[in-house]
Amino acid sequence: MKWLRRLLLLVVVLVVLLAGWLFFGGRHQPTSPAMSKVVASTLHDPALIARGGYLATVGDCAGCHTAQGGAALAGGRALATPFGNIPVPNITPDRDTGLGNWSFEDFWQALHAGKGRHGELLYPAFSYTSYTKVTHDDALAIFAWLQSLPPVHQAASKPALAFPYSVRNSLAAWRALYFREGEFKPDPKQSAQWNHGAYLVQGLGHCNECHAARDSLGGTPQDMHLTGGQIPQQNWYAPDLSTRQNGGLQGWSEQDIVDLLKTGQSAKGAAFGPMADVVASSTQHMSDDDLRAVAIYLGSLPARVPAPEEPSPFNAKALVAQGEKIYTQHCADCHGKDGSGVAGVYPPLNGNSSVTEPSGLNATRMVLLGGFAPVTAANPRPYSMPPFAQQLSDSEVSAVVSYMRRSWTNNASVVRPEDVSKYRHTPID
Template sequence: MIWFRRLLLLLVVSGGLLLVCVLGWLFFGGGGHQPTSPAMSKVDATTLRDPALIAKGEYLVTAGDCAGCHTAQGGAGYAGGRSLATPFGNIPVPNITPDRETGLGSWSFEDFWQALHVGKGRHGELLYPAFSYTSYTKVTHDDALAMFAYLQSLPPVRQPPSALALNFPYSLRNSLTAWRALYFKEGVYVPDPGQSEQWNRGAYLVQGLGHCNECHAARDTLGGTPQDVHLTGGQIPEQNWYAPDLSTQSNGGLQGWNEQDIVDLLKTGQSAKGAAFGPMADVVAQSTQHMTDADLHAVATYLHSLPARAPLPEEKPPFNTSALIQHGEQIYTQRCADCHGKNGNGVAGIYPPLNGNSSVTEPTGINATRSVLLGGFAPLTAASPRPYSMPPFAQQLSDADVAAVVSYIRQAWTNKGPIVQERDVSKYRQTPID
């Protein structure tokens, strides 16, 4: 079997420590260390019915974009009913309404805390990290209690989960011990006394509830993100979108963005530097537009403190690209310049700039390619209820045409992105939208 040969090769070349850890993950399992939950008495029903606590929980659940995974398209809110695609197979998303048979109705707060903080289910089973407990472990006890109170206040919806569809050996749920040893560090966020209160609030939201690193960092062959990799950008598995590096400093994915640019994007879906498309448009629509200005500024303050990045190595084109770029410029002039401008600077608040746009220049070219193929649809927000959208060109342009125009855009004006080849366009054309 091809996958097994590849796995054996990976184990051979990855060294003794990884070999021991992975074999433990695949075959031995076990419960790992016990959760270090804070001492807490049983939470009574009166506490969970406190309107102020429920309102706080609603805000936190929204800020964490829980509906983004736990609500199926056209389905009841938070009732699950969909599966998350991973490179290892599909994982059903659970119902988190208070239905006693198929949701969280029979869960105690202690059960919920264990799932959020430790990554273990109600009966102690290890949870698959498609549930981002690697980030949620940083959520405080009080915030978790508020979230649980809100979820328990929802109308119960009966929605049984679909079957787990992971490939062997990843389907061995109780064998995640070594994966957790490699990629999971349990612990509530600890404020940095050397930083401001605003910075710490931003760090708490970004690192914990916002779980930004789950998309904005590359994953390795085993589906994990090393603990020293933080917001450096990465391709979102199985979705074929690239979540950019979030540093605003030299060589960062948001180089040149000021704090207001970040706030504007998260609040309205648009900023002077670009607009939210693809998965980020959903995040803005369902989550960040509803956050307070104080929290958005805190997030921006934290992101602005991320360090500069090392420059990416320059890629030598595999062939003479002059004809490709010339063809791309012709297509751009005919199809794109009326909106985005001959200078690529767009129209403020209407058409996003392409010049210096991080979604255009990101390392892979995925975002620009898929936007040309599928169109670009900014989120509907309270501040931008009727955003302009970009039509799809999948039917009008061939793979060669798309490769040419995207390559031109990635190298025009101040942009310095590598070219996109026709074979890449063909691959991304076949990728499902969701």
């Protein structure tokens, strides 16, 4: 019934907003660079540009705005969503296809309000739901850095969205449900370090865009903050980031978090899948002070209420017993009989959030497709895990993953063979 009420609310809001558009519609007039309140000399300040480059790395702009093998930040790729593909724009200072004719005011409107240069509503594949928290000064630094880049002429394709998502003005209803515009406000009850970590996580880092579940409309409810969720269309599960009881990172120390973000490895696990890309292109380049602030903030997230375990329709004990035999044959030499792994070489499986996350998706895909930790300055030659898709059947993968999820101190649900079959035939990214 909750989904029906939300759908009815969406219809009502959509009708009201479309009516308002018909009566009061109009377009924002873009501000030319010559009309901008920001003088050109400001944008050429070397210190501001250098800071902007660092902040753009923290925000991992290249992670979306650079196509594989393409020119940096020139777009050229499309983001897959449940509603269709959305092209990523060119953000180099090319005048025809990039941001060359944008003023800072135009850029600020996109980052802070989720609106394009002509006032058009931007699709939330661009994480303005988080970037709205970025301060004016930091946005100016990022814009100065972007304007300092060599221009690349590369036009974006048009969105390939199904109706009614192809009607851009319908985003007004979505925004009414899920978007709250406003800069980050420090909590006076918390330390400066905590507030800085909160700003990085909630704003530039846009961690909640992956680490929270989305509903059928592609939105994240306001009370879902870093509670974990499956990343749409990527077939990976981004874990809950609480380090407290029943959290996805339960038992992790501040140093464990810093190590993972800096090197891709920690005593509690390693970064794989989309997070490996984030570490490689973004977090390994963050300062130690910024990483420590992030860890302090994540360490303050509240304990979680455990999800009730669904009853299994088959003999889970027999499945786990079969899995133990497979684990002994294929996994124990690297990860140890006790699941402790080898520090700095093979990640532990005992207490590993990628193993125990609610869906079982990550561990299943790792067994099927292998695992590849990021190459970082601190760990230039990480060990990788070979794939077992050709060696193990769906029932065997189900058994060994279920064994890992229910052994040692782990107490997660089993994975069924039909789920393995589904994950086996899904795209890698």
